[in-house]
Amino acid sequence: xxxxxxxxxxxxxxxxxxxxxxxxxxxxxxxxxxxxxxxxxxxxxxxxxxxxxxxxxxxxxxxxxxxxxxxxxxxxxxxxxxxxxxxxxxxxxxxxxxxxxxxxxxxxxxxxxxxxxxxxxxxxxxxxxxxxxxxxxxxxxxxxxxxxxxxxxxxxxxxxxxxxxxxxxxxxxxxxxxxxxxxxxxxxxxxxxxxxxxxxxxxxxxxxxxxxxxxxxxxxxxxxxxxxxxxxxxxxxxxxxxxxxxxxxxxxxxxxxxxxxxxxxxxxxxxxxxxxxxxxxxxxxxxxxxxxxxxxxxxxxxxxxxxxxxxxxxxxxxxxxxxxxxxxxxxxxxxxxxxxxxxxxxxxxxxxxxxxxxxxxxxxxxxxxxxxxxxxxxxxxxxxxxxx
Amino acid sequence: xxxxxxxxxxxxxxxxxxxxxxxxxxxxxxxxxxxxxxxxxxxxxxxxxxxxxxxxxxxxxxxxxxxxxxxxxxxxxxxxxxxxxxxxxxxxxxxxxxxxxxxxxxxxxxxxxxxxxxxxxxxxxxxxxxxxxxxxxxxxxxxxxxxxxxxxxxxxxxx
Numbered sequence: 001x002x003x004x005x006x007x008x009x010x011x012x013x014x015x016x017x018x019x020x021x022x023x024x025x026x027x028x029x030x031x032x033x034x035x036x037x038x039x040x041x042x043x044x045x046x047x048x049x050x051x052x053x054x055x056x057x058x059x060x061x062x063x064x065x066x067x068x069x070x071x072x073x074x075x076x077x078x079x080x081x082x083x084x085x086x087x088x089x090x091x092x093x094x095x096x097x098x099x100x101x102x103x104x105x106x107x108x109x110x111x112x113x114x115x116x117x118x119x120x121x122x123x124x125x126x127x128x129x130x131x132x133x134x135x136x137x138x139x140x141x142x143x144x145x146x147x148x149x150x151x152x153x154x155x156x157x158x159x160x161x162x163x164x165x166x167x168x169x170x171x172x173x174x175x176x177x178x179x180x181x182x183x184x185x186x187x188x189x190x191x192x193x194x195x196x197x198x199x200x201x202x203x204x205x206x207x208x209x210x211x212x213x214x215x216x217x218x219x220x221x222x223x224x225x226x227x228x229x230x231x232x233x234x235x236x237x238x239x240x241x242x243x244x245x246x247x248x249x250x251x252x253x254x255x256x257x258x259x260x261x262x263x264x265x266x267x268x269x270x271x272x273x274x275x276x277x278x279x280x281x282x283x284x285x286x287x288x289x290x291x292x293x294x295x296x297x298x299x300x301x302x303x304x305x306x307x308x309x310x311x312x313x314x315x316x317x318x319x320x321x322x323x324x325x326x327x328x329x330x331x332x333x334x335x336x337x338x339x340x341x342x343x344x345x346x347x348x349x350x351x352x353x354x355x356x357x358x359x360x361x362x363x364x365x366x367x368x369x370x371x372x373x374x375x376x377x378x379x380x381x382x383x384x385x386x387x388x
Numbered sequence: 389x390x391x392x393x394x395x396x397x398x399x400x401x402x403x404x405x406x407x408x409x410x411x412x413x414x415x416x417x418x419x420x421x422x423x424x425x426x427x428x429x430x431x432x433x434x435x436x437x438x439x440x441x442x443x444x445x446x447x448x449x450x451x452x453x454x455x456x457x458x459x460x461x462x463x464x465x466x467x468x469x470x471x472x473x474x475x476x477x478x479x480x481x482x483x484x485x486x487x488x489x490x491x492x493x494x495x496x497x498x499x500x501x502x503x504x505x506x507x508x509x510x511x512x513x514x515x516x517x518x519x520x521x522x523x524x525x526x527x528x529x530x531x532x533x534x535x536x537x538x539x540x541x542x543x544x545x546x547x
Contacts, residue, residue: 097511164511186513188520190433255458273435280515282457283423283449286430287441 041318042351043387047371048082051075051379053100056108056169059365061116066142067373067381068123070105071095074147077381089140089147093125094133096163100377104133107168112139112207113176119143120207122153122178124168132159135168135182135198139207153209154226156198160185169238171247177212178205179228179263181235181249189272189285192231195223200271202235202249202263204228216266231269231294237310237327237361238263246343250310250327253277254285256302260327261295262343270294276302299345305332309361309373317368317386326351328359330375335359355382399545406543407473414495414535415465416450421527423449425518459506459515465535468498473539487540495536496529503528 053070060066065077072093073086096104104126112120119141126135136155140147167183184192184200192200195217203226204215217223238249247263257277261269274291278284290296301307309328313321325338333356339347352359352372360375370384423446427437454462476494480487503525507514518524 101511103511162511162513164513188429189517190429193433255456273430273433278452278456279426279517280458280510281422281461281517282452282455283419283426283516284445284452285426285517286435287427287437287445287448288435291435 041387042370042384044352044355044372045383045385047077047080047381047383049378049380050082051373051381052377053102053105053375054360054373054379054381055106056110056361057363057371057373057381058109058111058121059363060111060142065365065371065381066109066121068106068109069379070102070107072106072125074106074109074123076145087142087146089150090123091125091127091136091138091150091152094128094163096126096130096133100375103164104166107135107166108170110170110172110178113172113174121147122170124166124170124180126163126166126168128159130163131161133161133163134159135166137168137170137178137180137209139209151209154180154203154205156182157224158191158197158199160199162186165234167232167234167236167251169235169249171238171240172207173204173240173247174242174245176207178207179203179238179240179247180205181232181238183234184232184271186234189233192233192271193268193273195220195227195230198224198226200230200232201227202229202232202238228265229263229267229269231267231271231273233271233275236308239310239312241312241314243314243323244343248310248312248325250307252306252308253300253302253304254280255282256304258301258304258307259297260299260307260325260338260345261297264295268294270296276300277304298340298343299338299348305329305334305336307332307336308359308375309363311363311370313364315368316364316370326362326364326370328362328372330358330360333358335362335372352384403543406539407469409542410473410495410535410539411462411465411469413538414469414499414531415454415462417531417534418461418465418499418528419450419453420446421524421531422453422516422518425524425527429517457515459509461502461516464502464506465498465532468502468532469495469535469539472498472536473543476536487544488537491536491540492533493536495532495534495539497532498536499528499532 055068057067067075076083093105107124110122121142122139124137134156138152140150165183165186167181169181171179181202182198191197211225217227218225233251235249235251240247249263250260255278257275272285274288307327308330311326313324334353335351337349358375361373363371372382374380454460472494476490
């Protein structure tokens, strides 16, 4: 039998070089792939797997956790156990789509900065019906296992005949004013540039729903005085960092172009005049990735992981993560740890891909552990701590 | 003439060329109308878009609507017209209605059906923003009608 090297004596060296090169390339690719993933320096415990589409979580003094469920329930987790009865006093919500496609319902929850003293908590939710629905915010005092003194402090305008694109994340500033993000509700997306509309905006209110006198558009007769920033698509993660005095918010792009932004008073974040994604149709939303007078993100993601939820490590259980942001991802089924230096993103690392779960929210708890909400009709609250 | 004797190579070739031309015309028209609607609305909202960026958008979208979207428009029109044109031919044969009416109507109907099916699969909303509002939607139907008219003209049997 004649072997290859006998038939083609000069080719043996070439074959060897090809094999060595392929092996080297493979090694390089593997190294690059591993560098992007976080080593599994954590262990995960399931606190509960009995939630339906959890959206937001807060931690009460005394150790209880409150979790919103999109179908319209506010649940208590006490000593690591989900309490069977939801909290009473929650308004009726509009859920719209069914099952895992549901985007509306009971959405975000935040505590007043002086919750321990005044017991105020704030809930965002969708209300209305298929023909006309919107996003509203209520506040109520959480006492004796129920919500009391409930009042609506804001309703976004206009109503929309669709059940998608709510956003509705909230964050308090140190002056006890409240930022609320409203999604563009997926067409008409130009509403994000219309200062007479709440859609595609971050608004700022006093803690009782009033308009702060130092909002950027209070003297603009054609603008809603509550608007803080505009030109957003759908913000599903927003937080205030007291150390850097910075508001971070991320928003979903359509097909590509999820963004992370620093939110600053009065600024225009460009949607839909500029963006890094395409429309779901494959066409341009705009021919521009940057537009004069609009802000650029500090980072963006294409393809879209559908970022959702955000938290910041300040004294968390991973000392090496100090100052890093963590965001969850729905379509991407992972979390992303983002290292920031002087307001710029310097590194990103992937976590929790092994869960293969849509991640709706991530929050560091008072104990420094990371709590993760999975977006599932059998939703989970996971507690993540460093591997011992 | 028996039906089988009508299936000649020249007829098949003419029908195929007519069909492909109709699909291309409908797709190009639909793509251009969609892009124009998006750009017009952006300008109405306050964006200033130079002429070069208008052209760049039109050219990008011709590619993007078929190769980059979640509901590829080109293949959808291919599929829609492969049903719509023969359906129009049957109506012409059995009802005697004019070709110049039936084929454009069939093309428009194909476009309407495509847009409806896409909407059903995307939470009840259209992913083609150029079709929101009756004018944008009407332009998409017009694109389908253009394709149907091309098919009517090219497929007509010469004496």
